[in-house]
Amino acid sequence: MTPAIHSAAESIPSSCLHGIFRAAEEQEKQAGVDVMKLHVGDPYFNPGEDVAAAFVDAVQRGETKYTGVEGMTALREAAVEKLRVDNGIDSDVSRLLISPGSCQGLAALLQTLAEPGAEILLPELHWPVHVQQSLLAGFRPVLYRLDENFHPDADSIAAVATPRTKVLLINSPANPTGAILDRAEIESLLQLARERGWHVISDEAYEHFTYDREHLSVASLERDVPVAERIVHSVFTFSKSFAMTGYRLGYVALANDKAADVMKVVQEANIIGTSTPAQYAGIAALASRAQSTAANRKLVQHNRDVALPPLIDAGLLRELPAGGWYAMLDVGRTGLDSETFATKLLEAKGVAVVPGNGFAMRPHVDDHGRVTSHDYAPWAQHLVRIAFCVDPTWLENGIGRLLEFVEECDERSA
Numbered sequence: 001m002t003p004a005i006h007s008a009a010e011s012i013p014s015s016c017l018h019g020i021f022r023a024a025e026e027q028e029k030q031a032g033v034d035v036m037k038l039h040v041g042d043p044y045f046n047p048g049e050d051v052a053a054a055f056v057d058a059v060q061r062g063e064t065k066y067t068g069v070e071g072m073t074a075l076r077e078a079a080v081e082k083l084r085v086d087n088g089i090d091s092d093v094s095r096l097l098i099s100p101g102s103c104q105g106l107a108a109l110l111q112t113l114a115e116p117g118a119e120i121l122l123p124e125l126h127w128p129v130h131v132q133q134s135l136l137a138g139f140r141p142v143l144y145r146l147d148e149n150f151h152p153d154a155d156s157i158a159a160v161a162t163p164r165t166k167v168l169l170i171n172s173p174a175n176p177t178g179a180i181l182d183r184a185e186i187e188s189l190l191q192l193a194r195e196r197g198w199h200v201i202s203d204e205a206y207e208h209f210t211y212d213r214e215h216l217s218v219a220s221l222e223r224d225v226p227v228a229e230r231i232v233h234s235v236f237t238f239s240k241s242f243a244m245t246g247y248r249l250g251y252v253a254l255a256n257d258k259a260a261d262v263m264k265v266v267q268e269a270n271i272i273g274t275s276t277p278a279q280y281a282g283i284a285a286l287a288s289r290a291q292s293t294a295a296n297r298k299l300v301q302h303n304r305d306v307a308l309p310p311l312i313d314a315g316l317l318r319e320l321p322a323g324g325w326y327a328m329l330d331v332g333r334t335g336l337d338s339e340t341f342a343t344k345l346l347e348a349k350g351v352a353v354v355p356g357n358g359f360a361m362r363p364h365v366d367d368h369g370r371v372t373s374h375d376y377a378p379w380a381q382h383l384v385r386i387a388f389c390v391d392p393t394w395l396e397n398g399i400g401r402l403l404e405f406v407e408e409c410d411e412r413s414a
């Protein structure tokens with residue numbers, strides 16, 4: 001007899017990204033033509049040759065053994081220096097851990113902070129993985145409201161907080177909305193977290209993709225606070241800034257020594273360590289970051305500025321996203337809900353986009369941390385997400401076909 005699985009993990013729905021990923025591959029196989037893949041946040045450009053060479057050289061030198069659980073000292077020193085100079089964060093090698101991708105770093109950080117029955121505050125429009133990871137760590141996700149420009153405010157967050165709240169998650173620049181929080185907004189969220197005794201997790205995966213304003217790291221506002229009293233844990237990745245998605249490399253700057261010590265135990269149990277050649281590649285990436293990050297930002301900004309304005313003209317997008325790699329389109333006027341829109345667009349025009357409702361999933365969780373049911377915020381039923389970090393020809397072609405599809409829907413309903 002096959003044993004049943006009744007774990008909390010078994011109750012967690014797979015994300016909207018997973019479904020569309022499979023559907024796009026299936027469509028390509030069946031139709032035998034390229035799908036315009038606007039659904040995945042994978043860039044069309046590659047890391048520099050110095051990064052690839054550092055990886056290959058490390059392999060050829062035989063630097064392929066385990067490294068310590070916290071990562072190579074040379075890489076941690078380089079990351080601490082980068083945080084000091086570029087982000088204004090006062091970290092230390094003793095509080096900085098390298099992880100196999102920031103997704104894993106985030107999951108481990110959540111395990112580090114989780115307590116039975118604790119709640120985590122997440123934006124109501126979020127990266128679905130944040131919800132999945134929170135549930136896996138044993139948190140109960142509580143969603144906070146965003147305004148019409150997808151910005152949070154301290155009052156709406158305070159309104160949904162409870163005595164069980166332990167963590168506030170901030171993601172600026174945001175996936176999927178592209179919103180960037182300004183200094184005043186970050187200050188007010190940080191003050192609230194401080195008053196209530198919460199940890200703050202700042203996911204800064206898109207730190208180098210800000211188009212209209214500078215990136216501000218949340219932890220930079222804690223520079224003058226004694227280390228033991230700091231509350232902001234910051235998560236960074238090499239995937240986006242350096243186009244190193246497949247290298248799987250990220251790092252977490254823990255707020256204080258206690259959290260760093262606990263996360264080391266968590267990582268020992270989870271990963272033993274991070275790929276050694278990937279860490280050598282990371283050292284090279286940080287050394288040449290001034291040129292590479294500026295060049296990569298320029299490529300994505302060019303895509304944004306050239307390809308997205310027709311979506312504004314067509315009334316599907318309010319304004320160009322201020323940061324990140326994604327735009328949320330409102331396709332409500334087609335009369336189709338976001339899932340039907342994405343399915344029909346893929347079938348009719350060979351363009352893959354992600355239905356927006358998956359970014360607004362609301363899980364209901366029982367006392368054992370199992371998801372008993374879930375629904376979607378009704379206002380997200382008209383949203384779809386596109387990624388604009390993809391090949392410019394795909395992007396323009398995909399958006400052209402999407403606009404054609406919307407027009408055809410208009411004609412049908414006229």
Ligand SMILES: Cc1ncc(COP(=O)(O)O)c(C=O)c1O
Nearest residue numbers: 101102103127175205237239250
């Ligand atoms: C908001 C956000 N955080 C973290 C990640 C994780 O990236 P990685 O695991 O490749 O570092 C992603 C990837 O899409 C993301 O969108």
